[in-house]
Amino acid sequence: GDSVTQMEGPVTLSEEAFLTINCTYTATGYPSLFWYVQYPGEGLQLLLKATKADDKGSNKGFEATYRKETTSFHLEKGSVQVSDSAVYFCALSPTPGANNLFFGTGTRLTVIP
Amino acid sequence: ETGVTQSPTHLIKTRGQQVTLRCSSQSGHNTVSWYQQALGQGPQFIFQYYREEENGRGNFPPRFSGLQFPNYSSELNVNALELDDSALYLCASSLQGSPDTQYFGPGTRLTVL
Numbered sequence: 001g002d003s004v005t006q007m008e009g010p011v012t013l014s015e016e017a018f019l020t021i022n023c024t025y026t027a028t029g030y031p032s033l034f035w036y037v038q039y040p041g042e043g044l045q046l047l048l049k050a051t052k053a054d055d056k057g058s059n060k061g062f063e064a065t066y067r068k069e070t071t072s073f074h075l076e077k078g079s080v081q082v083s084d085s086a087v088y089f090c091a092l093s094p095t096p097g098a099n100n101l102f103f104g105t106g107t108r109l110t111v112i113p
Numbered sequence: 114e115t116g117v118t119q120s121p122t123h124l125i126k127t128r129g130q131q132v133t134l135r136c137s138s139q140s141g142h143n144t145v146s147w148y149q150q151a152l153g154q155g156p157q158f159i160f161q162y163y164r165e166e167e168n169g170r171g172n173f174p175p176r177f178s179g180l181q182f183p184n185y186s187s188e189l190n191v192n193a194l195e196l197d198d199s200a201l202y203l204c205a206s207s208l209q210g211s212p213d214t215q216y217f218g219p220g221t222r223l224t225v226l
Contacts, residue, residue: 006155036217043117044156044203044217089155099144099207099215100169103155 002027002094006104013080013111021075021107023064023090031092033057033066033073034101038087047075047088051096080111116140117206117218125224131192134221136204138185142216144209145187147179150201150220162187163209191223199225 007022025031035047035057048057053068062077073090090104116139126132138145144163148156158171162181176192185206191198201222207215 004155043219044205046215091155098169099146099161099209099211100158100171101146101148101156101215102158103148105153105155 004104009107019077034091036089119218138206142206148203
């Protein structure tokens with residue numbers, strides 16, 4: 001079945017450090033891939049997306065590239081800020097246009113000054 | 114901030130009771146999905162409603178049921194509550210066929226004693 005495996009956390013980084021959160025997926029079809037972020041006390045928000053192989057999603061300095069050959073969608077940011085502290089979820093939509101999402105377990109990121 | 118609201122914020126029930134959770138969708142969205150997020154886990158898809166009918170369901174038993182109303186607000190009903198039903202319940206509204214338009218509410222925290 002469809003699933004997402006996400007890097008275990010928590011992750012603690014100093015401000016301006018480089019961030020990578022690993023995400024791999026299993027899907028029977030051609031999924032769309034997403035990263036969601038959950039800031040403290042807030043609901044899930046879409047951070048970025050990619051709908052086909054080799055697409056790169058980007059937003060707020062975060063990037064992730066849809067790699068079909070390695071079934072991966074790793075999240076990266078070159079220089080994290082304290083305000084990036086949150087829980088990050090990798091997710092997939094199993095087929096184009098399907099509204100149901102499969103989520104990973106989440107990775108808590110804490111950025112210290 | 115999204116236009117998706119949920120009520121109540123918190124709820125405590127005892128095993129065997131029934132509960133109803135409510136969700137008000139983002140204006141213009143015609144699809145609502147419900148997710149269960151256990152502590153430390155990613156959200157799990159319960160079901161989805163479109164045009165007031167269920168049109169997708171995850172691996173949840175029939176005691177989880179829902180309704181969608183003409184104004185696109187919705188309810189999640191859970192009968193015969195079990196201790197493992199304790200979780201954060203999220204609703205997400207979207208446009209059918211556009212998973213990247215999915216806006217999440219802040220959730221209802223259900224505790225079953």
